[in-house]
Amino acid sequence: MYNDAIAPPLPMTLRPATTERRWVRWALIGVAVLFLLIFLLMPLVIVFFEAFSRGAGYFLESITEKDALAAIRLTLIVAAISVPANLVFGVAAAWAIAKFEFKGKSFLITLIDLPFSVSPVTSGLIYVLIFGAQGWLGPTLQEHGIQIIFAVPGIVLATIFVTFPFVARELIPIMQEQGTRDEEAALSLGASGWRTFFRVTLPNIKWALLYGVLLCNARAMGEFGAVSVVSGKIRGQTNTMPLHVEILYNEYLGVAAFAVASLLALLAMITLAAKTGLEWRYADEIAAQRKH
Amino acid sequence: MEAAFADATFPTVIEPDPPAPRQWSRGVPVDVTIEHVVKAFAETPALHDVSLKIEAGELVALLGPSGSGKTTLLRVLAGLEFPTSGRVLFGGEDALGLSVQERHIGFVFQSYALFKSMKVFDNIAFGLTARPARTRPSRAKIRDRVLELLDLVQLTGLENRYPTQLSGGQRQRVALARALAIEPRILLLDEPFGALDAKVRRDLRRWLREIHEQTGHTTVFVTHDQEEAVELADRIVVLNRGKIEQIGSPDEIYDRPASPFVASFIGESSALPVRIEDGRLFLDDRPIEIGATGKDGPRTLVFRPHDVELPGARPGGIAGRIIAERRHGASRRLDVEIGMRRHRIEIDVPANHPRSNKGDRVSVLPTRWWLFDA
Ligand SMILES: Nc1ncnc2c1ncn2[C@@H]1O[C@H](COP(=O)(O)OP(=O)(O)OP(=O)(O)O)[C@@H](O)[C@H]1O
Ligand SMILES: [Mg+2]
16 A cells, blocks of 8 residues: 555656646637637627628628729729739749849848838838829829829739738748759750740649739738828729728718628638638648658 | 761861751760860869760769769750850760750759659650640650650559659659650769669669660769669769769779779778888888889879788788778678878688787788879
8 A cells, every 4th residue: 555645756757848737728728719719700700790780781782882892893903913913923033032043132032021021001102202293203104194193003003012922922932942953854854944834833833822822812902001092092983992991981881881891801711711721622732742 | 967077177266166957866876075074163163174975875874972073064964054164065066055955865863853743644745745846746656655665664554643652763763764755865864773772773773774775875874872883884984073083994993993082982992101112112111012113202002902811921011900800791801000100901801711809910911902193
């Protein structure tokens, strides 16, 4: 029979070094879940709750009203231009950084991150400074009847600027890791540059590219700060969905504002679902690509 | 088809070549001439003044330690790297003016570089489907060719696998089939068996030799495994620090090494700093009676472990102490420390030689040796 009083105390080191005490574990998980609920899930639920607070009829009316439809159309147009543009720029920049050695490379990488580190309002102001009526190029452009600021081109430019890093940032690490061996092999087998790109490079980066495009699209449709500076907020003409939401809200049309906002929230959820779905559906293929 | 210069008084100023007809007949092996090729990266020259002639249909091994410039030389031949200076000729025609695609070179990379998103079939067919429509074979022809190649590399039935579903040795063979599909004029292999285990290496080695005999390509393969080079190649090119140390048949390289480096890199050898004085060979102040003669001056004496005898009490041997003894293949290997400066040499004695103890004195007389200027 063992006597509790003489049994030596269990040494602390019996517990694996990385395992916390049970209550610490539960506390950490609890804090994380609570945080997610309050700051992420609750706002999302409230958006939809508010949007339908006056019934489905009012909701439909709010999103099919003339100015709302114009805002939705403009948002789609802006995304339809800026996402493909950033797709091309992003691939080109990632290609240059990953596959060539040149001076100023690290500077270029920093530059690509610039839109992430600058406040979107500042980026918008820069465009006003360059293209605005009092700006550097403004008078010249006006002479030729080209309007950029307070017009669609300005909104597109600002959106491209703000969403530039998404595609490039996704691609650079994976392209750097893959190196140029596959491309060299394709060239030595007689393939042209284009064929090499479309048949070898593109399949190697397609998942990263798709993520980048999804994220880029979500941000392009949701961008507020930079667009708000350059748009001029002309109803039915230069209002994107986020701007339209703000205007409605400022006019005390809270429920209508939430109705349009819920569309944006829906977009975000679809983006996330698509990303997760892709990851799940093609897990094997993605893993295989990372492996080799 | 080649631009012929029969003129004996070829001007030293190199005239621009007349536009050469670029209809290489595919698959016909060509000879390769490399003249004074230098390749300098940022600071370090990876190739210094490399000159080499490879006959059509020859199987040549590039052998050298890591970083000696083997891959760089292959990449220069393939057109993936452009030399800083020098010339490269294929079948007498300037190759540096040709793009990678125009060179029709089969390149098997150190890491295979198979296209991961394509099945084995499409990997092998890639070079054929990439041809311009004018010269592209029909689908049926491509299919036949791919299946034929799969048969050649003994992978029949695996055409629908993805590269990640293959073993290392299988990937290696797909990479070779893919390179052979374009009917290359020259086949370049960069450490083709580098990542494989010893048994697979030996099998693939024999198999590569057979394929070479069947297809007859001019083949250059890189290795840092001397056994592989000796067994496979018609000729071996030994590279060290971007310079060619020696070119020769395996026998020549093994029996008549051009430098202590070659002697130690191909086969095993020991080297001792010696000197000739009054026509006699000395190590420190002791004479070595092996009949070496020559002008007075410092030399390096090199011999292989098994090319020695133990003269016992007879004078004129190299005296030393045994510091270690171990089994080495069919014989017993002794590590011997020589003289005040503690030079180390290795010698082999028959396995039935009486066991020796650490510190035992021994006298060694090389029976076959080389003397190099120090
Ligand atoms: N792109 C490059 N930029 C700068 N230096 C390089 C480059 N490629 C090779 N080198 C240098 O050139 C030298 C020769 O390299 P190379 O790859 O030809 O060696 P190797 O003989 O193939 O070696 P290994 O057996 O390790 O493959 C090395 O010192 C290497 O650091
Ligand atoms: Mg190498």
